[in-house]
Amino acid sequence: MENNSRRGFMGKAFGAVAAVGAIGSLFAMKKSWDPLPSVRSAGFTTLDLSVYKDNELVTEKWRGKPIFVLKKTADMVAKQTESQKARDIEVNGSHYMIAIGLCTHLGCIPAYNASNQGFLCACHGGQFDFSGDVTKVPPPRGFDIPPFKIEGNTLVLGEAGPEYTKMKESGVTL
Amino acid sequence: MAHFTKATSIKDWLNQRLAIDTVERVMMSEYWIPKNINFLWAMGMVLVITFALLLVSGIFLLMYYQPNVDTAFYSVNYTIMRDVDFGWLWRHVHGVAASVVFLIIYIHMFTGIYYGSYKKGREMIWVSGMLLFVAFSAEAFSGYMLPWGQMSYWAGMVITNLFSGGSLHADGLVEWIRGDYVPAQAFLTRFFMLHVLLIPLAILGLIGLHFGALRIPHVNNQDGEEIDFDKEAKKYLAGDKAGSKVMRFANDFMSKDMMVVGIYLVFFFYLVFWNYGFAMDAVNFDPADGLKTPAHIYPEWYFLWSYEILRPFSVDIGLVAFAFAQVIFVLLPWLDRSPNTVPANRRGLFAIWFWVMLVNLIVLTAMGKLPPEGMFSQIGFVSAILFIVQWLMLPFITMFEKKV
Numbered sequence: 001m002e003n004n005s006r007r008g009f010m011g012k013a014f015g016a017v018a019a020v021g022a023i024g025s026l027f028a029m030k031k032s033w034d035p036l037p038s039v040r041s042a043g044f045t046t047l048d049l050s051v052y053k054d055n056e057l058v059t060e061k062w063r064g065k066p067i068f069v070l071k072k073t074a075d076m077v078a079k080q081t082e083s084q085k086a087r088d089i090e091v092n093g094s095h096y097m098i099a100i101g102l103c104t105h106l107g108c109i110p111a112y113n114a115s116n117q118g119f120l121c122a123c124h125g126g127q128f129d130f131s132g133d134v135t136k137v138p139p140p141r142g143f144d145i146p147p148f149k150i151e152g153n154t155l156v157l158g159e160a161g162p163e164y165t166k167m168k169e170s171g172v173t174l
Numbered sequence: 175m176a177h178f179t180k181a182t183s184i185k186d187w188l189n190q191r192l193a194i195d196t197v198e199r200v201m202m203s204e205y206w207i208p209k210n211i212n213f214l215w216a217m218g219m220v221l222v223i224t225f226a227l228l229l230v231s232g233i234f235l236l237m238y239y240q241p242n243v244d245t246a247f248y249s250v251n252y253t254i255m256r257d258v259d260f261g262w263l264w265r266h267v268h269g270v271a272a273s274v275v276f277l278i279i280y281i282h283m284f285t286g287i288y289y290g291s292y293k294k295g296r297e298m299i300w301v302s303g304m305l306l307f308v309a310f311s312a313e314a315f316s317g318y319m320l321p322w323g324q325m326s327y328w329a330g331m332v333i334t335n336l337f338s339g340g341s342l343h344a345d346g347l348v349e350w351i352r353g354d355y356v357p358a359q360a361f362l363t364r365f366f367m368l369h370v371l372l373i374p375l376a377i378l379g380l381i382g383l384h385f386g387a388l389r390i391p392h393v394n395n396q397d398g399e400e401i402d403f404d405k406e407a408k409k410y411l412a413g414d415k416a417g418s419k420v421m422r423f424a425n426d427f428m429s430k431d432m433m434v435v436g437i438y439l440v441f442f443f444y445l446v447f448w449n450y451g452f453a454m455d456a457v458n459f460d461p462a463d464g465l466k467t468p469a470h471i472y473p474e475w476y477f478l479w480s481y482e483i484l485r486p487f488s489v490d491i492g493l494v495a496f497a498f499a500q501v502i503f504v505l506l507p508w509l510d511r512s513p514n515t516v517p518a519n520r521r522g523l524f525a526i527w528f529w530v531m532l533v534n535l536i537v538l539t540a541m542g543k544l545p546p547e548g549m550f551s552q553i554g555f556v557s558a559i560l561f562i563v564q565w566l567m568l569p570f571i572t573m574f575e576k577k578v
């Protein structure tokens with residue numbers, strides 16, 4: 001009897017030590033899989049907006065991801081619907097579609113067709129219009145919009161300016 | 175206390191210390207196999223041999239492969255393929271084996287389904303087998319990342335994105351898995367670790383479990399007959415070899431097994447030397463480029479059927495359907511409500527269920543390879559729905575099955 005309770009105690013004591021150890025190592029393992037600080041601070045990308053031409057898609061790079069920049073033609077700007085306007089970025093009187101160039105379905109890069117002013121994702125057939133909004137499933141939503149800040153005629157990606165914050169509140173950035 | 179005597183031979187010396195005679199008896203000569211089986215029961219041994227081929231060729235690839243985003247592609251496509259003597263051989267063996275292993279796994283699985291080898295005490299064999307399927311899938315996927323070509327990169331992107339859970343938008347989880355915002359160095363090194371160490375270890379453990387699960391119920395037979403193994407073994411050992419329903423695992427069954435393995439290996443090396451192209455995707459001979467998606471992204475043939483179940487739906491429903499397809503086979507022993515353990519062709523409605531399931535998986539595989547347009551989208555959609563409906567129907571059609 002006495003023996004039994006001593007073994008029981010030893011068992012519990014070991015269990016407690018093991019549990020602390022297990023939780024500690026799981027925590028360390030989880031943290032070791034996290035992105036490194038050097039990856040996290042992967043900086044900012046500045047775009048000079050004066051170089052883009054009407055209806056010509058340019059792909060820039062930010063944090064390893066492709067960024068679509070499309071300067072809209074006067075015609076496109078004129079025909080924009082409300083929901084397309086919500087995604088519009090205006091700098092110095094010119095209008096742009098600027099977004100992360102990854103399909104919101106599973107992350108392929110859709111191709112832009114300038115003549116029909118839309119994107120087609122070859123992976124599973126998703127489609128987007130020139131404003132970056134989705135027009136055919138499976139993608140659940142339009143292109144994601146990265147945090148940006150307008151400074152004169154340049155745009156800094158990775159920093160949230162007032163225009164971005166406004167878009168974010170309306171829910172179009174995700 | 176153990177008592178040791180002066181050994182009369184090396185065998186006796188070993189016997190006293192390791193009981194090798196007993197081990198031999200338990201594992202080989204007195205491990206009983208029913209006589210009433212056919213070549214489909216050799217698939218397990220074919221799988222063991224294929225795994226051995228993967229292991230050996232993998233070890234040789236490992237000597238020159240470099241898990242670095244700048245050099246990985248070069249180390250595979252130039253160093254291993256051109257500089258290393260016979261480097262191409264290891265790579266072709268590895269690639270062909272990785273593809274063929276799934277063909278054999280599917281045959282092995284459908285043999286089990288056809289003969290009802292997943293019930294009456296054989297549930298753990300089935301469950302451990304499905305875990306092996308999952309482990310091999312993870313092994314194949316992680317290996318596919320290593321050459322760091324265009325397909326490696328984009329398959330890595332698309333598959334890790336599945337973990338964002340659609341509208342749940344768990345981007346943090348995806349970034350955690352990758353160790354970066356996109357597949358990059360951290361991603362390549364961790365998948366390298368998984369591919370060459372952690373998953374192979376898990377596979378070895380699971381193979382042990384699979385074999386252990388076979389021990390008590392023994393393998394099934396062509397008629398699903400319940401054999402009294404003790405009685406039949408006694409009959410055999412008493413000399414009535416012809417009258418007994420069982421035979422020894424070694425050498426009797428092994429000799430037949432190895433015969434099938436021999437035929438398989440001829441076919442296998444024919445593929446390795448003359449027809450390896452199917453196992454190497456042309457798109458993966460372009461180095462990874464994060465700013466350019468290949469025109470069509472499709473997985474290796476063995477993942478196409480489940481990919482096709484993901485594809486025709488909007489993202490959330492697609493993910494649910496995909497998750498369903500991934501786990502549902504594990505539940506087969508419990509979804510099949512019938513007590514019959516006989517070949518599917520004697521089970522009425524279940525026979526239809528079996529053949530429709532098999533053909534539908536082939537249709538899904540074909541549609542998964544074709545571009546998601548027009549007609550193909552629609553066939554894929556109907557097949558995906560049919561797959562789900564078949565599984566939902568299974569408990570009902572088997573519940574009312576007549577006892578045979």
Ligand code: HEM
Nearest residue numbers: 228229232233235236239269272313314317318320321374
């Ligand atoms: C412990 C065993 C294994 C080791 C050490 C190993 C090692 C390697 C190495 C170093 C590579 C990169 C070189 C290359 O791409 O050819 C590789 C590629 C690959 N491995 Fe493995 N491997 C093992 C088992 C497996 C298994 C069991 C499977 C699949 C079921 C598998 C599937 C693949 C695939 C699909 C590739 C890409 C092949 C290619 O693109 O040529 N490996 N493996």
Ligand code: FES
Nearest residue numbers: 103105106121126
């Ligand atoms: S990744 Fe674009 S449609 Fe699936």
